[in-house]
Amino acid sequence: MTHPPVHPHLPPLREVIARHGLSASKALGQNFLLDEQLLDRIARIPGPLAGERVYEVGPGPGGLTRALLRAGAEVLAVERDRRCLAPLAELGEAFPGRLTVIEGDALDLEPPANAHIVANLPYNVGTALLVRWLGGQTWPPPWKSLTLMFQLEVAERIVAKPGTGAYGRLAVLAQWRSAPKLELKVNRAAFVPPPKVMSAVVHIVPTGQPQGVRPATLERLTAAAFGQRRKMLRRSLAALPGALDALTALGIDPERRAETLAVADFVAIARLL
Numbered sequence: 516m517t518h519p520p521v522h523p524h525l526p527p528l529r530e531v532i533a534r535h536g537l538s539a540s541k542a543l544g545q546n547f548l549l550d551e552q553l554l555d556r557i558a559r560i561p562g563p564l565a566g567e568r569v570y571e572v573g574p575g576p577g578g579l580t581r582a583l584l585r586a587g588a589e590v591l592a593v594e595r596d597r598r599c600l601a602p603l604a605e606l607g608e609a610f611p612g613r614l615t616v617i618e619g620d621a622l623d624l625e626p627p628a629n630a631h632i633v634a635n636l637p638y639n640v641g642t643a644l645l646v647r648w649l650g651g652q653t654w655p656p657p658w659k660s661l662t663l664m665f666q667l668e669v670a671e672r673i674v675a676k677p678g679t680g681a682y683g684r685l686a687v688l689a690q691w692r693s694a695p696k697l698e699l700k701v702n703r704a705a706f707v708p709p710p711k712v713m714s715a716v717v718h719i720v721p722t723g724q725p726q727g728v729r730p731a732t733l734e735r736l737t738a739a740a741f742g743q744r745r746k747m748l749r750r751s752l753a754a755l756p757g758a759l760d761a762l763t764a765l766g767i768d769p770e771r772r773a774e775t776l777a778v779a780d781f782v783a784i785a786r787l788l
Contacts, residue, residue: 554582568630670715740773761787
């Protein structure tokens with residue numbers, strides 16, 4: 516059922532945080548985003564959300580959650596910080612029947628099918644969750660798109676091109692069967708407390724999967740190739756059975772380094788493995 520976006524009057528986020536005595540937890544990698552216009556911009560990145568399902572990880576006091584609800588989404592949020600459950604419950608009352616909150620750790624859960632995943636990810640688990648969502652034998656994946664906030668350095672690694680310093684394992688895993696785009700850079704001052712680094716929002720949509728390639732094989736290959744990124748491929752891939760033969764078969768010079776290979780080259784090597 517499609518819900519038209521509604522805009523109930525909500526108290527400012529700073530007021531919500533103060534009333535519930537919340538402070539960002541360093542242990543949980545929290546930094547609260549309070550700029551409502553910025554949050555609405557992030558909620559628009561996946562496209563029209565009226566009636567769409569959204570899976571949000573680490574909503575905290577609910578800043579991005581309220582933007583997603585304003586956009587008309589039905590939100591399933593996973594929060595492990597018990598202190599944030601009360602403000603999220605209040606938000607659920609403002610948008611009846613549209614917000615479900617699970618107390619738990621997203622690393623222990625699978626996202627629901629046919630949902631957009633939208634999250635200001637805690638810095639300490641963001642990469643692990645991304646690699647999991649990008650992995651998996653089944654493709655297309657259960658999710659429709661990923662709209663995720665990372666440290667700028669991580670975001671740049673996801674969208675990096677061959678031959679650049681940021682290009683590595685994360686770029687190959689993100690680009691071999693999906694299309695990532697850096698949508699928005701976010702200044703430190705937008706957060707409470709301000710993190711030490713800039714942030715950025717990356718949007719990822721699934722594309723076609725190349726035939727004859729298993730994700731687990733590609734993960735092993737990229738882990739070996741980029742695990743010692745300053746070494747030539749003949750050294751970094753020596754312990755991976757069949758890898759050097761694959762280079763020969765494909766006419767790839769084993770004296771090259773991993774960061775000079777295109778995503779398609781890694782796909783071709785993985786296919787032969």
